[in-house]
Amino acid sequence: MAQEFGGIWTAKKLAVLEDYLQFYTTALKDQPFILHYVDAFAGAGEHSPAGTADQHTLIPHENLIGSVETALALDHPFDHYHFNDIDPVLIAELERIKSKHSDKQIEICEKDANVFVPEFCNTMSPADRAVLLLDPFSTQLDWKTLTPVRNTEKIDLWLLFPISVITRMTPRDGNKTKPEWKQTLDRLLGTNDWEQALYKPVIQTNDLFDDNAVNTEQRINVDELENWVTNRLKELFSFVAKPVLLKNNNRPLFLFYFAVSNPSPNAWGLAQRATSYIVDKYNSG
Numbered sequence: 001m002a003q004e005f006g007g008i009w010t011a012k013k014l015a016v017l018e019d020y021l022q023f024y025t026t027a028l029k030d031q032p033f034i035l036h037y038v039d040a041f042a043g044a045g046e047h048s049p050a051g052t053a054d055q056h057t058l059i060p061h062e063n064l065i066g067s068v069e070t071a072l073a074l075d076h077p078f079d080h081y082h083f084n085d086i087d088p089v090l091i092a093e094l095e096r097i098k099s100k101h102s103d104k105q106i107e108i109c110e111k112d113a114n115v116f117v118p119e120f121c122n123t124m125s126p127a128d129r130a131v132l133l134l135d136p137f138s139t140q141l142d143w144k145t146l147t148p149v150r151n152t153e154k155i156d157l158w159l160l161f162p163i164s165v166i167t168r169m170t171p172r173d174g175n176k177t178k179p180e181w182k183q184t185l186d187r188l189l190g191t192n193d194w195e196q197a198l199y200k201p202v203i204q205t206n207d208l209f210d211d212n213a214v215n216t217e218q219r220i221n222v223d224e225l226e227n228w229v230t231n232r233l234k235e236l237f238s239f240v241a242k243p244v245l246l247k248n249n250n251r252p253l254f255l256f257y258f259a260v261s262n263p264s265p266n267a268w269g270l271a272q273r274a275t276s277y278i279v280d281k282y283n284s285g
């Protein structure tokens with residue numbers, strides 16, 4: 001069953017993920033760790049990318065396998081796979097995928113990812129290491145779910161951040177922010193101070209001595225917004241890579257972030273070199 005969503009950005013996201021997972025499982029294959037792949041918004045395992053005819057010519061294969069099948073097809077597999085999704089139809093599909101991979105240790109959960117992730121983090125023992133993918137459709141991930149991830153000091157995180165949702169919910173003109181969006185933004189951004197950070201006063205006037213000058217608030221631009229999100233992630237994680245920008249028709253849709261929870265530079269030095277190669281490759285393509 002193909003899950004119908006995505007587009008050219010989905011292909012790019014999966015290519016980034018696959019490159020990193022190949023690197024990670026190869027680099028750690030002879031280390032005395034138990035390696036876990038954790039997909040908290042796992043999906044059905046394959047997609048039919050939606051897009052224009054033009055876009056399709058850029059995609060080498062039209063029926064993309066999703067993150068689940070990508071992780072199951074690595075040259076050096078993980079020791080354990082954990083797939084979680086909230087949709088019972090997709091859980092049945094994940095069970096079918098599991099039955100095709102009886103040689104692998106696969107656990108399937110049907111929970112809200114904001115419950116599943118802290119629970120997984122609590123089960124980690126000293127020898128465990130994990131790559132966690134947080135790949136929501138849009139605003140389903142609470143920022144506070146990132147704290148237990150950081151606290152493990154054993155997880156490498158790939159996080160899809162919905163920058164287009166933030167720009168839609170925070171119009172350039174601050175007077176137009178809808179009160180009903182505030183709660184979602186508080187949860188998504190993990191702070192109710194975002195208004196002060198994202199909006200700056202501007203004085204609209206044609207003349208320096210204009211008595212009719214109007215004081216308004218204007219939202220910072222997308223690059224400034226990206227920097228703000230990156231800095232907030234850096235408050236939590238010891239290493240945060242420059243995100244891969246996923247666009248549709250030249251409009252930023254998502255930022256695909258890599259972050260490391262292990263505070264030791266020895267632990268993240270190699271990951272830093274690998275991800276800067278991967279991020280540069282996909283940001284320039």
Ligand SMILES: C[S@@+](CC[C@H](N)C(=O)[O-])C[C@H]1O[C@@H](n2cnc3c(N)ncnc32)[C@H](O)[C@@H]1O
Pocket residue numbers: 014040041042043044045046065066067068084085086087090111112113114135136137140
């Ligand atoms: C973007 S899709 C995942 C795509 C998948 N990673 C892939 O590459 O094939 C997001 C998934 O999150 C699931 N989902 C939505 N809200 C959720 C929640 N609160 N907790 C867990 N899963 C959720 C949806 O059912 C959907 O399958």
